[in-house]
Amino acid sequence: MIRMGKHVYRVLEPGIVYPFDAISILVDQGDHLSLIDSGTGLTGVYEQIMHCIIYLGLTDKRVSRVYNTHCHISNAGGDYILHKYQSAMITAHEWDSKAIREGDPLLTDSFRFNTKFHPTPVGYVLRNETGLLEDDLVKLEYIHTPGHTPGSTTYVIHDPMRTIVSIGDALGSLNEKWASSKEKWMKTLDKLKELEADAYCTSVKCYTRREFIEYLDRIEKEGPIWISE
Numbered sequence: 001m002i003r004m005g006k007h008v009y010r011v012l013e014p015g016i017v018y019p020f021d022a023i024s025i026l027v028d029q030g031d032h033l034s035l036i037d038s039g040t041g042l043t044g045v046y047e048q049i050m051h052c053i054i055y056l057g058l059t060d061k062r063v064s065r066v067y068n069t070h071c072h073i074s075n076a077g078g079d080y081i082l083h084k085y086q087s088a089m090i091t092a093h094e095w096d097s098k099a100i101r102e103g104d105p106l107l108t109d110s111f112r113f114n115t116k117f118h119p120t121p122v123g124y125v126l127r128n129e130t131g132l133l134e135d136d137l138v139k140l141e142y143i144h145t146p147g148h149t150p151g152s153t154t155y156v157i158h159d160p161m162r163t164i165v166s167i168g169d170a171l172g173s174l175n176e177k178w179a180s181s182k183e184k185w186m187k188t189l190d191k192l193k194e195l196e197a198d199a200y201c202t203s204v205k206c207y208t209r210r211e212f213i214e215y216l217d218r219i220e221k222e223g224p225i226w227i228s229e
Contacts, residue, residue, distance in 0.1 A: 001052040004199060004206075005159030007138050011035075011052040014204050017044045020113065022075040022203035024049065025166055027157060028056075029136040032064040035088070036155050036166045037203070038078030041118065046081045062086045065124075067133065067142070069168025070152040071096035072109040072178075073117045075203060080118035089123035091133070093144055096151025097122040106177045107149070112229060126153060145170040145192065147185025147224070149178050154192065162198035169203045171216075173225045185224045192216065 002010040004025070012024035021039040026049070033053065039045040053059060063086040068076045071092060079100060082088040092100055099107035103119035110117040126142060134140040139158035146152050148169045157164040170188050174180035193216055200212040207215055 001055060004164055005138075005157070005161045008157055008159045008164055009052065009056065010201075010206070011049050012037075012039045012045065017048050018042055020074045021045060022069075022168065023166075023201050023206065024078075025157070025164070025201065026052065026063075027138050027140065027159075028058060028061070029134060029138060031061065031136075033058060033061050034065040034067065034134065034140065035063050035082065036067045036157075037069055037075040037168060038066055038082055039075070040073055040113075040115075041078035041081050042115070045078050046085070049078070049082075063088050065134075066090050067140075067155055068092040068096065068100065068153070069155070069166060069170070069203070070149045071099040071107055072149070072169065073113060073115065074109070075168055076100055076108070076120075077110070077117055080120040083120050090120055091124040091126065092122050093126040093151030093153045095146065096149055096153075097125050107179070109175075109178065111177075126151075143191060143195075145188040147181050147183075147188045148172045148174065149180065150184075152188070154195075156195065156197070163196075165192075165195055165197045165200045167192060167200065167202055171219055171224075172203070173227050175227050180226075182224055182226075189216065189220060
């Protein structure tokens, strides 16, 4: 568990439980907890998140909201168990919400890991390009950043100590099975260039502002990577 701000914590990342678990960010909003991405949901992932909550002394609050950067199992596979045990309201952009509700093996990428994505109700569907989600202890906004998947979404966390951006796999690889789009990926790259924050997290790594600018410059030169499996 890594403290990222006054009320923001990194509670899951690749390798703590499974190599393909995405970074998961917990936000303490005073009367409730919010979680950005939920990992694979495989055995031990939920327990890892709860262990961090216990360590932080936040057991009097439940994870009432889960915000998905996109529908892939590495990021949203834990939605079902948080919905089941914490009664968490699941949030996703409309273009990815159907895949989460139905557990589509191609769109959720669960087929590549030979595992099942548990269908989960999406209680709050994002339909706009940008919007305000919460304005409690921590202001939380979203930006639609498609390309990797049609509903890929970036979250901007305005903690009192620092601003943190969670982009998930918005600039990750592309696959026809995910309905990826190179054109939208390039537009998303331009959107992310405009964001000014103190820290930026993809699904696998967090960067300082200087490191993120270097990362953007590098992948802009390389372009998106298409995979076919």
